[in-house]
Amino acid sequence: MLVVSNLLLWEKAASIPACMVEDGGCWDPLREAFNSATQRAETLRNLSDQLYVEFFQNQFSSRQFADLSSQLIRKDETVLKAGTYCHSNRAKPKSRGVNIDIEEYLKMSINFVGSWISPLFHLVIELSAMEGVPETILSKAKDLEENNRQLLDDLRWILTKVFPTAEIKEEFPSWDYLSFLKSSNKNHKFLAIFNLSSCLDYDTKYTIHYLKILNCLITGKDC
Template identity: 35%
Template structure:
């Protein structure tokens, strides 16, 4: 016998229909949420991968550029001894010990990296101009300096993108102004060459820090510190 719309349903059938609808609703609602979380994690993974590749490439390029510049313009021991002078990024709160880095919150690590990258904007801008004006500068050296400037800007944008997605609304840290332009433009050849050499050595140190910080940050955010 078929039920007509006018016939009342039993209480058991009503409960069965309600439970079925509830399960169906939970399935419909939960799947997009899971997909959304998975997409966000995958997107973050891609951001970190891109930033890491750029950071590692920049670090290697800086090492090559530093060694090439010293070989061409700063050969004597005096330059090497003086290259221990303080970098203009020394006032930034950076982390040297591995335990300190791992215990630092992800937002603070990101802010430190962004500050380091930002503070290099003007020094690299002038470094390109000064190396281009140097007698004896070859085209490959100049192209590497220009590429360093471009890669630093790319890396900065990637890290800012990560900060926006991992910590929406977080404010970036202040960064110190660069005060070394006078030495870079000095008429004294020794002072001038040392200033350029020292900038490259400091950039090399800072790019290495960013690579290390990114590895720790990726472990914190993507792998929940299970690395």
């Protein structure tokens, strides 16, 4: 985890944009964008945690997830990779102490969040087509996809506001288990879901952390 000094982060913070006066109050659209992004990230964190637990407990998937967990403990090579390797690692913002290039860090955060666009989109499609999928699981998957898309839009908006001339080449890492998820083989399909739920549960913790760092660096608030 990136550990930074509050003082040094504050010193590196970008100039705080002038707020807009509305009804006698001060409204800062950039701060509102960060508040929105943070709220969505926290929603993603809660939903991913709930979905991860439900896959283990719900009759729809509990047996498959229990089997996969047993194979993971036995260090089965295929399951070990699915349970420990996340495609999003290729886009994870790099930790460089306080020597952070704010624009680059923001762009990497966009690609990190964007790496989940395709997996969540296809998860909803495949779950919708599978027999016996509980509404509680499907609804959480849909909410995850929607909140992730909205979070990505928030980050894109922040980039254009803070760096109006910035150009970004969005390179979302491809998900290694997409073909498994689309497979007619039930074991392959659940292996993909196992990978997705494990990695998403892990990544959402980091997303909140990255947002806190960006908020401090860009607005100088909550450092």
